[in-house]
Amino acid sequence: MAKTPKPEELSKIDYKLPEKGWMDTPVEFKEGMYCHGARPQYLETVDFPNPRQWSSKKDEDWKLPENWKEIVLNGMKERLEKYRSFRLFMDICVRCGACADKCQFFLGTGDPKNMPVLRAELIRSVYKRYFTASGKMLGKLAGGRELTLDVLKEWWYYFYQCSECRRCSVFCPYGIDQAEITMIGREILNLLGLNTDWIAGPVANSYMRGNHLGLEPHTIKSNFDFMAEDIEEVTGIKVEPTFNRKGAEILFVAPSGDFFGDPGTYTCMGYLMLFHELGLDYTWSTYASEGGNFGSFTSMEMGKRLNYKIYAEAKRLGVKWILGGECGHMWRVVNQYMDTWNGPADFLEVPVSPITGTRFENAKSTKMVHIAEFTADLIKHGKLKLDPSRNDHLKVTFHDSCNTARGMGILDEPRYILKNVLNHFYEMPEETIREKTFCCGSGSGLNAAENMELRLRGGFPRANAVKYVHQKYGVNMLTNICAIDRAALPTLMNYWVPGVDVAGVHELVANALVMKGEKERTQDLRLEPLPEKVGAENV
Amino acid sequence: METKLKDTLREKKPAILKRWFDVIMETYPTEAAGFLKGTKNRFTSPVGYTIYEGIDGLIDGLIREVPFEELSPLLDSIIKIRAVQKFSPSQAVAFIFHLKRIVNEELQNMSDAHGVIDAAALSEFGSKIDTLALISFDIYMESREKVYELKASEARKRAFRLLQRESQLYEMQEKERSDFVITNLLREENQLYGMQGQDPNIETTNLK
Ligand code: SF4
Ligand code: SF4
Numbered sequence: 001m002a003k004t005p006k007p008e009e010l011s012k013i014d015y016k017l018p019e020k021g022w023m024d025t026p027v028e029f030k031e032g033m034y035c036h037g038a039r040p041q042y043l044e045t046v047d048f049p050n051p052r053q054w055s056s057k058k059d060e061d062w063k064l065p066e067n068w069k070e071i072v073l074n075g076m077k078e079r080l081e082k083y084r085s086f087r088l089f090m091d092i093c094v095r096c097g098a099c100a101d102k103c104q105f106f107l108g109t110g111d112p113k114n115m116p117v118l119r120a121e122l123i124r125s126v127y128k129r130y131f132t133a134s135g136k137m138l139g140k141l142a143g144g145r146e147l148t149l150d151v152l153k154e155w156w157y158y159f160y161q162c163s164e165c166r167r168c169s170v171f172c173p174y175g176i177d178q179a180e181i182t183m184i185g186r187e188i189l190n191l192l193g194l195n196t197d198w199i200a201g202p203v204a205n206s207y208m209r210g211n212h213l214g215l216e217p218h219t220i221k222s223n224f225d226f227m228a229e230d231i232e233e234v235t236g237i238k239v240e241p242t243f244n245r246k247g248a249e250i251l252f253v254a255p256s257g258d259f260f261g262d263p264g265t266y267t268c269m270g271y272l273m274l275f276h277e278l279g280l281d282y283t284w285s286t287y288a289s290e291g292g293n294f295g296s297f298t299s300m301e302m303g304k305r306l307n308y309k310i311y312a313e314a315k316r317l318g319v320k321w322i323l324g325g326e327c328g329h330m331w332r333v334v335n336q337y338m339d340t341w342n343g344p345a346d347f348l349e350v351p352v353s354p355i356t357g358t359r360f361e362n363a364k365s366t367k368m369v370h371i372a373e374f375t376a377d378l379i380k381h382g383k384l385k386l387d388p389s390r391n392d393h394l395k396v397t398f399h400d401s402c403n404t405a406r407g408m409g410i411l412d413e414p415r416y417i418l419k420n421v422l423n424h425f426y427e428m429p430e431e432t433i434r435e436k437t438f439c440c441g442s443g444s445g446l447n448a449a450e451n452m453e454l455r456l457r458g459g460f461p462r463a464n465a466v467k468y469v470h471q472k473y474g475v476n477m478l479t480n481i482c483a484i485d486r487a488a489l490p491t492l493m494n495y496w497v498p499g500v501d502v503a504g505v506h507e508l509v510a511n512a513l514v515m516k517g518e519k520e521r522t523q524d525l526r527l528e529p530l531p532e533k534v535g536a537e538n539v
Numbered sequence: 540m541e542t543k544l545k546d547t548l549r550e551k552k553p554a555i556l557k558r559w560f561d562v563i564m565e566t567y568p569t570e571a572a573g574f575l576k577g578t579k580n581r582f583t584s585p586v587g588y589t590i591y592e593g594i595d596g597l598i599d600g601l602i603r604e605v606p607f608e609e610l611s612p613l614l615d616s617i618i619k620i621r622a623v624q625k626f627s628p629s630q631a632v633a634f635i636f637h638l639k640r641i642v643n644e645e646l647q648n649m650s651d652a653h654g655v656i657d658a659a660a661l662s663e664f665g666s667k668i669d670t671l672a673l674i675s676f677d678i679y680m681e682s683r684e685k686v687y688e689l690k691a692s693e694a695r696k697r698a699f700r701l702l703q704r705e706s707q708l709y710e711m712q713e714k715e716r717s718d719f720v721i722t723n724l725l726r727e728e729n730q731l732y733g734m735q736g737q738d739p740n741i742e743t744t745n746l747k
Contacts, residue, residue: 101574101575101583107575107585110571432583450690452686464581464585491689
C-alpha cells in the first residue's frame with residue numbers, strides 16, 4: 001500500500017524548488033498563471049509572423065519556424081544596437097537586490113523568477129552567452145546560458161507575468177527599468193508569433209475597427225444613447241454628444257472600456273455631463289475610438305501603428321487639440337512614445353482651455369491633455385459648481401495607476417479633484433501609493449480570465465492596502481483614472497476586500513456637479529438613492 | 540481547558556509561534572523565503588505579515604477558547620492566499636496540522652518541573668485543531684468557487700451595456716431575454732477572447 005504522506009510532506013510538494021540553481025530549473029506552466037496563445041487570424045490581421053493554431057501549455061509543440069534561434073538572436077542584436085537603454089540594462093545590474101522584493105508578482109507568488117532582478121536575468125543570461133566576450137568564452141561561469149526551447153518558454157511565461165508597472169525601477173539605484181526589458185522581451189517573442197490571445201485580439205480589433213472589442217459606429221452610438229437616457233433620468237438634462245464632427249475645437253479620446261462595461265460607463269457619463277455643462281465644442285470619434293493601445297504590449301512598431309489613428313483623426317476632423325480620458329497605458333504611450341512615433345503634430349495648436357484660458361505648456365509637443373489636468377484646472381479657477389455632499393455615502397481612497405503615476409507623474413491632480421468633489425477621502429499607506437504604488441496585477445494585457453490566479457496574487461499587495469483603509473476608516477470606494485483598473489479592480493476587491501466598489505474619478509465629479517437647469521437629484525449616476533441631506537427633514 | 544495546559548501553552552507560545560511560522564514559510568523556494576518572511580511591514584511584506592498575524596491570533600484564540608466564529612476570519616485571511624497558490628485542497632490546509640505536531644513536541648520537551656499534562660486535556664485541544672482544519676477546508680472551497688465565479692461575472696460586467704442594448708432589440712420577456720442575451724454574449728466573448736478557461740485554439744471556435 002502506498003504510504004500516506006504526513007501533512008508537512010504534503011504541504012511541501014507544490015512549491016519548493018529543487019535545490020538546483022535557477023538556470024537549471026525549467027519553467028513549470030501552472031494553471032491560472034498564464035494566458036492562451038494568440039490565434040492565427042489575429043496575427044494575420046496585422047501581418048505578424050508565424051500565425052498558426054498553437055497552445056501555450058507546456059510540452060506541446062509551439063510550431064516555431066526551424067530557424068527560431070537565429071530569429072531570436074538577430075532580434076536581440078538589432079535591439080541592442082537600436083536601444084542604448086537595453087544594452088545598458090543588460091550590462092550594469094550589480095545584483096544589489098534592492099529590487100528583489102518590490103514586485104507585486106513576486107510578493108504574491110513567492111516565485112523567485114518574479115523577482116525583477118531574476119526576471120531580467122532570464123534574458124541577460126542569453127545576452128551574456130552570445131553578446132559578451134566573457135560569456136562566449138566562459139559560458140555559465142560568466143553567467144551565460146544557451147538559448148534553448150525551455151529558455152524561450154520561460155521567457156514567455158515570465159514576461160507575461162510582468163505588468164510593465166515599473167515599480168522595481170523606482171528602487172533600483174541604477175534606474176534599471178524592468179518594464180522596458182519586458183517590452184523588448186515580448187517584442188522578440190512576437191517575432192515568432194508568441195503573443196497571448198488576450199492581447200492579440202484587441203490589437204487586431206483596434207487595427208480593423210478602432211477599438212478593443214471591434215465595436216462598430218452604430219454600436220458605439222447606441223451605447224451612448226443608453227448613457228444619455230440614464231443621465232436624463234438622474235438630472236433631467238439631455239446631453240447630445242457628437243461623433244466624427246468636423247470642425248470641432250477638441251477631439252476627445254477615451255478608453256473604449258468606458259463605452260460598454262460597468263463601472264467604466266459611469267465614468268463615461270461623467271465626461272458627458274461635464275462637457276455638456278461647460279458647453280465644450282468637442283467631438284467623439286468612432287474611428288479613433290480607443291485610447292488604450294494593446295499594441296504597446298506587443299511591440300514598439302505595433303504600438304506606433306495603433307497610436308497613429310489618433311493624430312490621423314485629429315487631422316481629418318480639423319480639431320485644434322486633443323483631450324484624453326481616464327486611461328492608464330494610453331498615457332504612458334502619449335507621454336513617452338507618441339511624439340517620437342507619430343509626431344510632431346504640427347497641424348495642431350498648443351492646447352488652451354477654452355473655459356479658463358490656461359495654456360497647457362506641458363502638452364505643447366503632443367497637443368494632448370489629460371482630463372485630470374483639465375478638470376483640476378477648472379476647479380482651481382472656480383469654474384465648476386460642486387456639491388460634495390452628494391458623495392457623502394462614499395468613503396473614498398485613490399489608487400495610483402502605474403502608468404499615470406510612474407509613467408507620467410500625474411499624482412496630485414486626481415487627488416485635488418477628489419478632495420473638491422467629496423468630503424470623505426482617505427489615503428492608503430504611504431509605501432503603497434504615488435510613485436511607489438502597487439499594480440492592480442492586471443496591467444499590460446494581463447487582464448484575461450484564464451490567468452485569474454496570477455491576477456489575484458499580483459493584486460494582493462494592492463488589495464491588502466485597500467483592506468487596511470477599509471477596516472480602519474470604512475472606505476467603500478476605490479477610485480482610479482484607468483480603464484484597466486475599472487475592469488480589474490472590482491474582481492480584485494470582490495475576492496480580497498468584499499464591500500469595496502470601484503469608480504473613475506469623473507463619475508464622482510459628475511455626482512457632485514451642479515448643472516444649470518437640472519432637476520433636484522435623488523440618485524447618483526448608478527441610479528442609487530443619494531444620501532439624505534443632514535437635517536433635510538427639518539427644512 | 541485545564542488550567543495547567545493553558546498556562547503551559549501561554550508560556551510556550553513564542554516558541555510555538557516561531558516554529559509554526561517557520562515551517563509554513565519553509566514551503567517557499569529558498570531564494571524567496573528570506574524576503575517573504577518579513578513580518579514587520581504590513582504593506583510591503585503582505586504575505587509574511589498576514590500569515591504571521593493570522594497564526595498568532597489563532598494560537599491566542601485557541602488558548603483563550605474563543606468561539607470558532609472568531610477564528611474564522613483569521614483562517615480566511617491565510618487560506619485566501621493559499622487558495623490562489625494552486626495547492627491541492629489538502630496541501631492548502633495542511634498547515635493547520637503542523638500546529639498539532641509542534642504543540643505536542645513542545646510539551647514533550649518540557650522539563651519535569653512542569654509536571655504531567657492531563658492526556659484528556661491535550662486530546663481535547665487536539666480535536667479543536669481538527670475542527671479548525673475542517674473549517675479551513677470549507678473556506679478553501681469557498682475561495683476556489685469564488686475564483687471561478689469571478690471569471691464568469693467579469694465577462695458579464697464588462698459587456699453590460701451591450702447586454703442592455705441587445706435586450707431592447709429583442710424585446711423579450713425579462714427572464715427569457717437576459718438568458719438569451721447572456722448566452723449569446725458569452726458565446727461571442729468566448730470566441731473573441733477564449734474566456735471561461737478554454738483555450739480558443741483547442742476549442743477551435745472561430746469568429747470568421
Ligand atoms: S515592472 Fe513591475 S511587474 Fe515587472 S518586474 Fe518590475 S515590479 Fe514586477
Ligand atoms: S536594484 Fe537594479 S542593480 Fe540592484 S539588483 Fe535590481 S536591477 Fe540590479
